[in-house]
Amino acid sequence: MTATHDIGPGPAQPSGRRAAEPPPGMVERRGASLWLTHALLILGVLVVFFPIWLAFVASTVTQPEIARPPMPLWPGDRFFENYREALLSGVNVPVATMLLNSLVMAIGIAVGKIVISLLSAFAIVYFRFPGRTFFFWTIFLTLMLPVEVRIVPTYEVVAGFGMLNSYSGLIFPLIASATATFLFRQFFLTIPDELAEAARVDGAKPMRFFWDIVLPMSRTNIAALFVILFIYGWNQYLWPLLITTDPSMNTIVMGIKQMFPSGDDIAEWPVIMATSILAMIPPVIVVVSMQKLFIRGLVDSEK
Amino acid sequence: MATVELRNIKKRFGKTEVIHGVSTEIDDGEFIVIVGPSGCGKSTLLRMVAGLESVSDGEIRIDGSRVNEREPMERDIAMVFQNYALYPHMTVRQNMGYGLKIAGTPKRQIAAKVDEAAALLQLSDYLDRRPKALSGGQRQRVAMGRAIVREPKVFLFDEPLSNLDAKLRVQMRLEIKELQERIGVTSLYVTHDQVEAMTMADRMIVMNAGRAEQIGKPLDVYERPATLFAAQFIGSPSMNVLDGRIEAGEMRLGSAALGPAPAGLPDGPVKLGLRPEHALPDPDSPLRLRVRLSEPLGANTLLHGQLDQAEAPFTACLAGVHRTNGSGEIIPLRVAPEAIHLFSPETGDRLN
Ligand SMILES: Nc1ncnc2c1ncn2[C@@H]1O[C@H](COP(=O)(O)OP(=O)(O)OP(=O)(O)O)[C@@H](O)[C@H]1O
Ligand SMILES: [Mg+2]
Numbered sequence: 212m213t214a215t216h217d218i219g220p221g222p223a224q225p226s227g228r229r230a231a232e233p234p235p236g237m238v239e240r241r242g243a244s245l246w247l248t249h250a251l252l253i254l255g256v257l258v259v260f261f262p263i264w265l266a267f268v269a270s271t272v273t274q275p276e277i278a279r280p281p282m283p284l285w286p287g288d289r290f291f292e293n294y295r296e297a298l299l300s301g302v303n304v305p306v307a308t309m310l311l312n313s314l315v316m317a318i319g320i321a322v323g324k325i326v327i328s329l330l331s332a333f334a335i336v337y338f339r340f341p342g343r344t345f346f347f348w349t350i351f352l353t354l355m356l357p358v359e360v361r362i363v364p365t366y367e368v369v370a371g372f373g374m375l376n377s378y379s380g381l382i383f384p385l386i387a388s389a390t391a392t393f394l395f396r397q398f399f400l401t402i403p404d405e406l407a408e409a410a411r412v413d414g415a416k417p418m419r420f421f422w423d424i425v426l427p428m429s430r431t432n433i434a435a436l437f438v439i440l441f442i443y444g445w446n447q448y449l450w451p452l453l454i455t456t457d458p459s460m461n462t463i464v465m466g467i468k469q470m471f472p473s474g475d476d477i478a479e480w481p482v483i484m485a486t487s488i489l490a491m492i493p494p495v496i497v498v499v500s501m502q503k504l505f506i507r508g509l510v511d512s513e514k
Numbered sequence: 515m516a517t518v519e520l521r522n523i524k525k526r527f528g529k530t531e532v533i534h535g536v537s538t539e540i541d542d543g544e545f546i547v548i549v550g551p552s553g554c555g556k557s558t559l560l561r562m563v564a565g566l567e568s569v570s571d572g573e574i575r576i577d578g579s580r581v582n583e584r585e586p587m588e589r590d591i592a593m594v595f596q597n598y599a600l601y602p603h604m605t606v607r608q609n610m611g612y613g614l615k616i617a618g619t620p621k622r623q624i625a626a627k628v629d630e631a632a633a634l635l636q637l638s639d640y641l642d643r644r645p646k647a648l649s650g651g652q653r654q655r656v657a658m659g660r661a662i663v664r665e666p667k668v669f670l671f672d673e674p675l676s677n678l679d680a681k682l683r684v685q686m687r688l689e690i691k692e693l694q695e696r697i698g699v700t701s702l703y704v705t706h707d708q709v710e711a712m713t714m715a716d717r718m719i720v721m722n723a724g725r726a727e728q729i730g731k732p733l734d735v736y737e738r739p740a741t742l743f744a745a746q747f748i749g750s751p752s753m754n755v756l757d758g759r760i761e762a763g764e765m766r767l768g769s770a771a772l773g774p775a776p777a778g779l780p781d782g783p784v785k786l787g788l789r790p791e792h793a794l795p796d797p798d799s800p801l802r803l804r805v806r807l808s809e810p811l812g813a814n815t816l817l818h819g820q821l822d823q824a825e826a827p828f829t830a831c832l833a834g835v836h837r838t839n840g841s842g843e844i845i846p847l848r849v850a851p852e853a854i855h856l857f858s859p860e861t862g863d864r865l866n
Contacts, residue, residue, distance in 0.1 A: 409600075
């Protein structure tokens with residue numbers, strides 16, 4: 212990947228005179244200006260990071276310490292106790308179980324969405340069948356129907372199939388994806404036709420072409436979408452809340468809410484905070500580990 | 515090795531017919547070049563032979579058997595595309611071996627064939643690279659290699675050199691021709707470049723607006739173009755065409771007599787075709803070129819201007835260096851009567 216330094220076209224400069232200076236459009240910072248920029252950036256990071264830090268601190272102290280007015284700003288000594296309690300027993304259900312549920316749901320949704328949309332985009336781009344544009348627009352229209360809008364009929368259907376409190380109930384209704392189909396379609400359209408023709412001359416049948424050529428060429432796009440969809444799945448709240456009544460099927464995002472005390476119960480804030488911190492870890496791992504592919508998938512494609 | 519037969523091939527896209535019936539027979543091992551201006555239907559014709567485009571009418575036979583309904587793969591052809599169409603995520607080795615892999619050839623055999631083709635094309639050092647890391651000429655060779663390893667009956671090329679720079683184009687032109695002669699596979703080669711057509715073809719098909727204007731050996735087409743179009747398309751700079759007439763058995767341009775007309779032609783208007791390189795300086799000639807622009811190329815000199823006797827512009831190509839004193843100079847020129855081509859003004863067909 213080549214880095215371009217041009218931020219904008221900038222005013223035209225007579226060339227030659229400024230040969231050693233950066234290209235027009237790029238503002239070079241020196242001295243005080245450089246420090247100021249960094250100070251601002253660091254400040255920004257601190258502002259964003261502060262609540263997370265507070266959550267972490269709260270997860271390492273005792274309940275009374277949190278309740279007492281000046282909130283502690285430095286970690287206490289209850290790290291292991293609190294996290295052990297959260298993971299193994301939690302409030303209603305062990306956090307480990309909820310993490311597992313969330314993981315299964317997020318991966319299921321991400322993989323399912325990717326498989327389905329790859330195949331439907333492939334069909335729409337490479338096959339001429341009656342009603343092709345009609346189907347494309349139908350898929351495209353469903354973009355306007357997010358989960359929340361169709362939640363009641365979907366619930367009926369899922370309940371009718373007896374999929375309440377099950378992984379399939381958590382995953383399947385969220386799989387169909389117009390967004391991903393649309394993105395893959397756009398990407399496939401940029402693959403030169405001659406490549407498909409070369410494969411045809413080489414004797415590749417359509418699915419072979421898909422498997423050997425389209426799929427490997429899409430891998431950075433797939434990685435980028437996987438990250439986005441994993442987080443989308445992980446953060447689902449309303450749907451799991453509706454269809455899981457059995458605590459052992461709770462996902463972590465809804466589980467945190469479930470931990471909040473009702474009525475006069477005392478909230479176990481350290482355990483809840485430990486749960487929050489734990490809930491953040493898997494998405495962070497996915498983003499960080501796939502960062503390189505993710506960014507490449509968003510900015511360029513291998514053609 | 516195979517023969518290819520085209521029988522009155524037509525192609526329609528919807529209601530518009532773009533190929534109006536092309537017929538020819540191609541011998542085993544022959545190198546045929548399809549040449550014509552942009553949009554005349556060269557690619558469409560080639561793609562019909564490849565099986566990438568359906569045939570609206572007519573019949574294509576490879577080795578005597580009809581292939582209209584067969585998939586490209588079953589026709590036993592290999593195609594080299596203009597932009598090479600290499601699989602970007604595969605190495606050179608995988609690119610070249612992909613067809614064989616699909617055909618289920620054992621791995622060891624694929625490797626042997628790829629190595630052999632790579633040696634032939636001087637690609638042995640690049641086998642583990644991706645296409646991205648190759649130069650244009652090398653990519654071109656990989657595309658050729660992919661065609662060779664399959665050992666097809668027919669090679670099809672669609673303007674394979676048009677993405678290369680001028681120098682490399684000349685070199686690759688020689689390489690392709692040499693290679694084809696060595697392995698002797700029947701080939702169909704599409705280009706819009708008449709130099710490529712002249713230098714590479716055993717026979718060429720000159721196409722214009724969906725019709726084959728002339729099919730023949732390059733020099734035959736050059737020496738005896740069958741139509742005005744072929745006459746002007748083949749040869750560089752292109753042939754001068756002037757409105758003349760035949761009078762009492764003599765070719766005339768305005769007031770000037772150009773020599774005896776071929777026997778059997780009636781009196782009347784004709785189109786006179788004069789090749790620039792057949793114009794020779796001759797102080798006694800009545801044809802006088804008023805020079806507007808001169809292009810000295812070293813080996814020869816192009817003079818652009820107008821003859822006294824005709825409206826149309828005229829170009830002469832004189833051998834060697836020819837120093838003019840600029841615009842407005844008048845040079846008397848002679849063209850031998852036997853080098854003059856005659857065409858019908860109505861149909862554009864050759865008369866002599
Ligand atoms: N899919 C198509 N639908 C409709 N018309 C087409 C289609 N493909 C080609 N044509 C038309 O057929 C004619 C011949 O096209 P073709 O691509 O064979 O030209 P060509 O001789 O290869 O030109 P070039 O040298 O520019 O490649 C053109 O007029 C083109 O507009
Ligand atoms: Mg073409």
